[in-house]
Amino acid sequence: MKGTFKKAAALALAAIGMLGAMSTVSAEEEITLNLAHIYVNESDGQAIGFKRALDAYKEAHPNVTVVEDTADNDAYKTKLKTQLAAGSVPDVFCAWGGGFTAPFVDAGIVANLDAYVENGTINMDAMMPGICNNFYYNDSLYGLPLDSFIGVLMCNQELFDTYGVTVPTTMEEMYAAAEVFIENGITPIAMGEKDKWPGLFPFGVIALRYGGVETTTALLNGEGNFDQEFVVQSAQELQKMVELGIFADDSVALTNDEAIEEFKQGRAAMWYSGNWQVGDLSTNSPLAGKLTLVNWPAIDGAAGDQNAFVGGASACLVVSESSEHKDAAVELAAFMSQYFSDYAYEEGAILPTWKYEGEMELQPFQERLLELMNSADGFCLAWDTLLDPEPADVHSTSLQGIYAKQMTADDYISAMVATR
Template sequence: MNKKKALPIIVVLVVMLSLALSGCTSPDNSASGSQGASNGQTVIKFMHLWPEGSSNAQYTIVNKIIQDYEKQHPDIKIQTEILGNDQYREKLKVLASSNELPDVGMTWSDGFLKPYVEGQLFTPLDDVIDANLKDNFIPGVKESYAIDGKTYGMPLELNISYIFYNKELFKKYNLQVPKTYSEFKNIVKTLNDNGVIPAAVGNKEGWPGSFWFMYLADRIGGPTLLTDVIHGKRSFDDPAIVKAAEEVQSLVDMNTFEKGNSGLSNDEAKGYFMNEQAAMFLTATWELPNYTTSPDVPQAFKDKIGYFKFPLYEGGKGTDINSYVGGPGVGLFVAENSEVKEQAKDFAAFLVKEWGDKSVTDAGVIPATKVDTAGKKLDPMYVEILKDLSSASNVTTYFDTQASPNVAELHHDLIAALFGKQITPQQFVQQTAAALAEESN
């Protein structure tokens, strides 16, 4: 009796499960593995982080390049997977842990790249670079993707940072672009006296505040200081770094930044600048479209925005105002265990090259490859900045990018604490130094 009654239940379950299964296992060519290509094509899996919604320009360029490549190589099919920034990072990690990386994907430089290279997940790209892109990169950029003399990534972007400012607010209070740090401090004071927030910074994630710290370290201790620290040539408890951390807190004491900045995200802080509540914003050139070409920002606002280089610190060792804090953004890697490694390398090189031609004009992104501005219609701000880039004496890659993920996380936490005055400059320096020392052991 009982068994007979059990039957309908089992049937229901089986039907449900099989329904679920049949719904899923139906053929899906676009998602099958690299071997399962239809009509003999080789499939290259490519994962990137420029979704159509948020990064339309980049998305469109990449799609165009893929189409061109497929046209030139009818035997190859590029299969893309697109994720947003944070999800991209998380998924890459999961994929890597299961040895399932896409054939071509995006990576960041230095500290991010290192564990992947140590895990032998990325393949060296020197041969394709030499063959296709030998002198194309801006000097020093591809080295950020090199470990032990081999290059594991081909950079796509290069950003340097400036203080962007509101010209109208400056004019209103008779302020001039500062050349020195004491002039800068006077500006802060004047703006404060008039109830304008001098500068916006969002420290929830730490890195925006780090820009201020890195520039101060560069200006006080000289342009190679932080890079030397990473390479163990100097120690993080260098007096110049202590001084830089102290200057950060004295800026905080002068009310340079909006209140509660350690709880604000970069986007939230940016709102203060975009709504003209804050007069200055230290950020990198990825923001340029907002000040030049973006259709979402009113022209009246764009016209008000100018930029200046971080001022020089009196008595500091960094005496060249053309030394920048910046660094490459994303670059392309090719997976070591890719079954179509050679084709993947060729496609990646093609993409980097084409990207360099199109990215400035079409997306407002400064590529890591040299740009020939002649004959291109560019906003004056781009022309200026590309000129700056070619006359830059030094670009210090962001400290958090250069450091290991461990130290980078700690650095972000400590920067937020430094801006929030929860720790002293000495503690800031000691804790970072301790973490760096632990790693080198």
């Protein structure tokens, strides 16, 4: 990595100058801001990036004491909802776009950020185009992006070469490759569905193949019901994959971490998830030098977008409407959003949400991810992110039922239709 010290110094000077100029809080005024977040795994690239960003903020704002309140993802969501219901709202806290944050907006808990865009506290021109699309409610901005991701089909090229199998570009090729791997005792695609959320990724991208980004997004935002043809086709395709053994029979008994280990040790040929662990798999695992990264295969004859991705910006920082230091809280959120984008990107943990102007020399996997992202037909977040909480829970639970062979595609459709 070149230019690290030079970049760090430049960023610190820029932060002091930029944020000092637009700050509405006196540099002499001692204040405390509460920051709630999920970045607790010290070895994770996102957590490392978040800590680097927070350290830079503290250096640039010696008068501000930041008190952190942390928990890992699922525990954090439960804890946050309990806190907010009790009226205990952190000044700045992690949230997610779509249905997760909508109730907080409706309840007036989180701050409308439009005025801060207008006065320059938030510089939208410095962000990636459209990166905040999932954080608008009633045409107003309520969140600032943390991560940006795309769903990537990661293939163990060594296994593909060993068995003379081609990395699939169509679902027909996927089924053909899976047959060869199954015959040789290898799971085609690792899956840790005990955690529920991993199984949402294949369904989400299959829906983009059958329905496309625009149609899928419209459905998730409340237009129509779930008995539309593309949803039925997607559920049937997933059920077919499960029945043919594309995923291991014990996938619902495996956590995501356990599924990753299956993939790392060569007991599974592919793994499909967000790009956040591509860096670690590409550099610090038995798969280093063996990974081929592609989009999910196209479906011949399907009417949707064949090169769309599950992805976009999901996690965000929001600001409490009732914060005693709301201006300073917005500045903290804007600082963390931008610097987390730079630092977590340099750690190989995310794709940037702000325009990256550093001097880091990109690794091959980073170049490949940007190539995939820049060539995409469009993006749509996982369904549980955009849906309201009740249908999101029914969606994830019902899909888990399909993976467990305890529910059919028809059962899934019936359960989802009942949510509207």
